[in-house]
Amino acid sequence: MTYITKPKLHHPSLPKNSVGFTRRDYEGRVSTLCAGCGHDSISASIVQACYELAIEPHRVAKLSGIGCSSKAPTYFLGASHGFNTVHGRMPSVLTGAYLANRELIYLGVSGDGDSASIGLGQFAHVMRRGVNMVYIVMNNGVYGLTKGQFSATADKGSVAKKGAVNNDSGIDLASMAILMGATFVARSFSGDKHQLVPLIKAAISHPGAAILDVISPCVAFNNHKGSTRSYDYVREHNEAVNRLDFITGQAPITAEYAPGTTVEVRQPNGTTLRLAKIAPDYDPSDKAGALAYIQEKDREGEVATGLLYLDSDPHDLHGNIRTVQAPLNSLDEETLCPGSDVLDRINAALR
Amino acid sequence: MRQALTGTALTATNDFVVKFANVNGSGSASANELFARSILRMGVPVSPRNIFPSNIQGLPTWYEVRVSEDGYLGRRGGIDMIVAMNPETWEQDIAEVAPGGYLFYDSTRPLPPSAFRDDVTTIGVPLTAITNATYSDPRQRQLFKNIIYVGALSVLLDIDPKVIESLFGEQFKGKEALIDSNVKALNLGRDWAQQNLDAGICRLKVEARDKVGDRIFVEGNAAAALGCVYGGATVCAWYPITPSSSLAEAFASYCRRYRHDPETKEARYAVIQAEDELASIGMVIGAGWNGARAFTSTSGPGISLMTEFIGLAYFAEIPATIINVQRGGPSTGMPTRTQQADLLSCAYASNGDTKHVLLFPEDPRECFDFSAAALDLADRLQTPVFVMTDLDIGMNHRLCEPFAWDDAKRMDRGKVMTAEELEAGRDFGRYLDVDGDGIPYRTLPGTHKSKGAFFTRGTTKNAYARYSEEGSDYVENMERLLRKFDTAKGLVPQPIVREADSPTRYGALYFGSTSPAMTEALDRLQADGLLVDAMRLRAFPFPDQVRDFILAHDKVFVVEQNRDGQMRTMLSTELGIDPARLVPVLHYDGTPITAHFILGEIRRRLAQYHVVPLERAVS
Numbered sequence: 001m002t003y004i005t006k007p008k009l010h011h012p013s014l015p016k017n018s019v020g021f022t023r024r025d026y027e028g029r030v031s032t033l034c035a036g037c038g039h040d041s042i043s044a045s046i047v048q049a050c051y052e053l054a055i056e057p058h059r060v061a062k063l064s065g066i067g068c069s070s071k072a073p074t075y076f077l078g079a080s081h082g083f084n085t086v087h088g089r090m091p092s093v094l095t096g097a098y099l100a101n102r103e104l105i106y107l108g109v110s111g112d113g114d115s116a117s118i119g120l121g122q123f124a125h126v127m128r129r130g131v132n133m134v135y136i137v138m139n140n141g142v143y144g145l146t147k148g149q150f151s152a153t154a155d156k157g158s159v160a161k162k163g164a165v166n167n168d169s170g171i172d173l174a175s176m177a178i179l180m181g182a183t184f185v186a187r188s189f190s191g192d193k194h195q196l197v198p199l200i201k202a203a204i205s206h207p208g209a210a211i212l213d214v215i216s217p218c219v220a221f222n223n224h225k226g227s228t229r230s231y232d233y234v235r236e237h238n239e240a241v242n243r244l245d246f247i248t249g250q251a252p253i254t255a256e257y258a259p260g261t262t263v264e265v266r267q268p269n270g271t272t273l274r275l276a277k278i279a280p281d282y283d284p285s286d287k288a289g290a291l292a293y294i295q296e297k298d299r300e301g302e303v304a305t306g307l308l309y310l311d312s313d314p315h316d317l318h319g320n321i322r323t324v325q326a327p328l329n330s331l332d333e334e335t336l337c338p339g340s341d342v343l344d345r346i347n348a349a350l351r
Numbered sequence: 352m353r354q355a356l357t358g359t360a361l362t363a364t365n366d367f368v369v370k371f372a373n374v375n376g377s378g379s380a381s382a383n384e385l386f387a388r389s390i391l392r393m394g395v396p397v398s399p400r401n402i403f404p405s406n407i408q409g410l411p412t413w414y415e416v417r418v419s420e421d422g423y424l425g426r427r428g429g430i431d432m433i434v435a436m437n438p439e440t441w442e443q444d445i446a447e448v449a450p451g452g453y454l455f456y457d458s459t460r461p462l463p464p465s466a467f468r469d470d471v472t473t474i475g476v477p478l479t480a481i482t483n484a485t486y487s488d489p490r491q492r493q494l495f496k497n498i499i500y501v502g503a504l505s506v507l508l509d510i511d512p513k514v515i516e517s518l519f520g521e522q523f524k525g526k527e528a529l530i531d532s533n534v535k536a537l538n539l540g541r542d543w544a545q546q547n548l549d550a551g552i553c554r555l556k557v558e559a560r561d562k563v564g565d566r567i568f569v570e571g572n573a574a575a576a577l578g579c580v581y582g583g584a585t586v587c588a589w590y591p592i593t594p595s596s597s598l599a600e601a602f603a604s605y606c607r608r609y610r611h612d613p614e615t616k617e618a619r620y621a622v623i624q625a626e627d628e629l630a631s632i633g634m635v636i637g638a639g640w641n642g643a644r645a646f647t648s649t650s651g652p653g654i655s656l657m658t659e660f661i662g663l664a665y666f667a668e669i670p671a672t673i674i675n676v677q678r679g680g681p682s683t684g685m686p687t688r689t690q691q692a693d694l695l696s697c698a699y700a701s702n703g704d705t706k707h708v709l710l711f712p713e714d715p716r717e718c719f720d721f722s723a724a725a726l727d728l729a730d731r732l733q734t735p736v737f738v739m740t741d742l743d744i745g746m747n748h749r750l751c752e753p754f755a756w757d758d759a760k761r762m763d764r765g766k767v768m769t770a771e772e773l774e775a776g777r778d779f780g781r782y783l784d785v786d787g788d789g790i791p792y793r794t795l796p797g798t799h800k801s802k803g804a805f806f807t808r809g810t811t812k813n814a815y816a817r818y819s820e821e822g823s824d825y826v827e828n829m830e831r832l833l834r835k836f837d838t839a840k841g842l843v844p845q846p847i848v849r850e851a852d853s854p855t856r857y858g859a860l861y862f863g864s865t866s867p868a869m870t871e872a873l874d875r876l877q878a879d880g881l882l883v884d885a886m887r888l889r890a891f892p893f894p895d896q897v898r899d900f901i902l903a904h905d906k907v908f909v910v911e912q913n914r915d916g917q918m919r920t921m922l923s924t925e926l927g928i929d930p931a932r933l934v935p936v937l938h939y940d941g942t943p944i945t946a947h948f949i950l951g952e953i954r955r956r957l958a959q960y961h962v963v964p965l966e967r968a969v970s
């Protein structure tokens with residue numbers, strides 16, 4: 001299989017946004033992810049958010065690392081430039097791209113393995129630098145693309161193949177991001193469009209480092225013992241081929257619930273995720289409070305979702321280094337090259 | 352002074368080597384540089400070299416100054432005078448002096464006769480005593496002691512004190528008190544030497560000449576940084592590593608001077624000290640993808656970390672300029688010593704079938720030219736381009752031709768499709784070979800509302816940048832990349848040939864910092880009637896004339912500063928040359944290669960081949 005082009009059949013009655021695009025104009029190629037993969041739901045929310053914000057698709061640059069999640073940018077915003085970089089290093093490439101042209105919207109897409117394991121260093125530093133971007137982690141707690149190994153966000157105590165227990169502490173990327181200096185930190189769930197779409201819109205509008213940690217179940221690799229969909233089962237019963245086409249499609253998991261309430265979500269691996277949506281009166285401007293809140297919910301066995309932290313006066317990399325307003329990639333010889341007269345003077349000083 | 356000298360004292364005018372042995376962090380570096388510059392100002396070429404430890408304070412450090420009226424700027428080998436300021440290394444320092452040479456030392460504390468050599472003239476100056484009698488502040492004592500020895504040396508070698516004073520004037524412009532105090536220290540040394548030393552004790556002399564011309568005296572790292580400024584680099588991402596750090600720092604400092612908007616004071620550049628080399632090269636690639644000229648400077652260990660990304664840039668065809676200031680080995684290798692040992696690791700860096708463009712500057716002037724050229728080449732070829740300098744060029748002041756720039760020159764931004772071209776309906780396939788040179792067209796993000804967007808990834812793609820795992824698409828793409836590499840041959844700096852007086856079966860290839868030592872060795876071979884044609888390589892891929900040159904000779908010496916003959920390996924594999932034709936001449940102890948070494952090796956080999964010197968024709 002090579003690729004699938006989505007038929008561009010525009011229904012004449014499709015509504016257009018203020019810049020003249022329909023929702024379809026924000027879509028990408030047909031997804032090759034597993035049916036029911038949470039990542040596809042997140043892609044759909046990105047499409048919705050960009051359509052609603054009336055962003056011109058070509059003003060967005062999509063950058064990703066490596067993983068199923070990092071493949072996702074092919075499946076939305078087909079009219080935007082995209083860059084599938086290397087594993088765990090999308091943040092540096094995005095930083096360079098942002099340095100070159102401060103006028104585009106930068107969308108970084110990554111997975112939990114990509115960001116919390118191999119790429120933890122770059123994840124931390126891109127937040128510190130205040131790169132103006134939306135960084136979306138499609139967080140499924142496993143390495144999807146390499147077939148189900150634990151990632152660093154997997155909860156301590158969770159059970160993997162052959163009953164192996166994850167003894168390592170899970171990394172909470174939202175708390176990490178807050179500590180590292182991100183100025184917009186939110187968490188959501190792939191199946192909760194009502195929460196996710198507004199959060200993506202808010203993140204795009206935020207003029208600093210914005211991160212969304214989006215819990216996104218992997219329907220292919222559910223690791224609980226005895227399940228016919230477990231990684232072990234796939235291995236034992238499909239040793240020779242061990243291909244993804246063994247997995248049968250599932251309906252995406254959704255969860256919509258009201259602010260201030262909690263909902264229980266059955267995950268493909270048989271465990272239950274308790275999502276706690278922050279109440280309307282939650283104060284996201286309190287950094288220490290946000291960290292405490294995440295900890296508190298964690299102690300209660302819940303995952304806090306919503307806009308956890310917001311600095312409404314964010315710093316930004318270009319502001320920090322005081323670069324010119326014009327994109328650096330647009331500057332010409334006139335402004336960049338000091339010329340031969342200056343060079344003569346430099347020569348004279350070196351004699 | 353002490354007992355009579357056995358043998359004769361070395362006598363030389365404008366042709367000798369002085370080595371300073373100091374303790375790192377003692378402030379000797381600027382005094383030693385002052386010494387070198389003062390000779391240069393007298394119109395006599397010098398080439399100084401730092402030989403320093405990986406340490407900030409306390410370990411031994413040396414500064415070797417070669418004075419050569421003939422203009423030989425390579426390391427000669429051998430020491431004619433040692434300025435022994437470090438008791439720790441005394442024995443080794445004294446042992447290095449050539450018979451008949453000179454030992455200059457601080458004679459404040461008496462040393463046993465066994466500390467000296469009979470065949471070396473000993474010149475003692477009580478530097479500590481003079482310093483302590485004049486200064487009480489410990490910092491002043493330390494700094495001025497260095498200036499005092501420069502003063503004494505200026506008397507011994509006949510260096511014009513007016514020249515030194517004018518150098519103080521330039522260095523401390525506007526700070527009259529500093530000028531005065533330095534002149535005073537200089538004269539303390541001069542007065543003591545004039546009053547206490549025999550007038551004829553030192554027979555090494557400097558005489559004013561006019562042999563420097565309009566050449567400049569500059570470090571390769573500063574020159575490369577300036578080349579990046581002139582070449583239009585706007586993004587520099589780097590991570591500190593000796594011997595490349597001063598390059599990024601110099602870029603930042605030139606930019607502060609020449610790259611601020613005069614009205615808003617805003618910066619027309621971005622310098623980012625990244626968290627590591629993975630990030631620095633990632634930023635360069637991101638900026639290159641997005642149409643800014645970007646570079647990083649690093650050294651061997653940094654290249655090791657960058658390799659995965661270098662492969663991505665090669666396959667995804669993204670411009671990136673990487674300046675590799677080579678040094679010895681790993682982090683605990685020889686970080687403060689020089690080598691040309693990253694050739695293979697750069698030429699073939701990364702996963703899969705990759706080949707990269709390498710440029711080999713010989714001196715700071717070429718560091719300037721090639722860094723600017725690399726930015727053009729990277730854009731034109733849409734690929735990583737390496738500028739392969741080394742510590743010897745990068746961190747030492749070298750006399751070279753002045754920098755030159757043609758104001759009519761435009762940046763070559765390569766094949767970038769504009770919104771107008773897309774709008775006009777030009778077919779856009781990111782990896783299509785439209786012109787037959789293997790170089791495809793690209794578009795920058797944000798160019799056009801609905802046309803020209805594509806998804807950048809490694810090799811799983813077809814010519815239209817759509818996802819494909821088809822073998823035929825892969826092969827087609829890889830073949831095109833080879834065509835592109837072939838195109839590069841004609842775009843890179845071409846080699847420079849120096850022919851022997853008459854046709855010969857012997858040739859020599861060399862590159863980079865070996866150049867000055869090689870020039871000297873070739874002059875000597877020529878004077879001896881030994882015929883060797885020489886070619887200086889300036890880039891990889893090798894232009895066709897490199898192959899022609901090799902095939903026109905039975906044996907070709909390949910002179911390089913690494914253990915494994917890396918250039919020789921590249922020549923034989925890339926050009927299909929029988930390795931037996933390529934004779935390795937390898938110098939890799941971490942010190943810069945010398946003319947003496949090259950000459951010895953080539954002479955020895957020629958003798959094995961029973962080559963007899965050509966009878967000089969009587970004219």
Ligand SMILES: Cc1ncc(C[n+]2csc(CCOP(=O)(O)OP(=O)(O)O)c2C)c(N)n1
Binds near residue numbers: 115138142
């Ligand atoms: C340097 C390197 N090491 C390992 C891999 C193999 N690899 C590909 S994807 C992946 C894990 C991806 O996990 P995650 O980021 O969580 O993405 P998911 O597939 O779960 O969405 C790994 C280890 C690689 N591509 N590159």
Ligand code: SF4
Binds near residue numbers: 034068140144217218
């Ligand atoms: S393996 Fe998991 S993460 Fe990857 S596409 Fe399938 S469901 Fe999604």
Ligand SMILES: [Mg+2]
Binds near residue numbers: 067112140144151
């Ligand atoms: Mg994952």
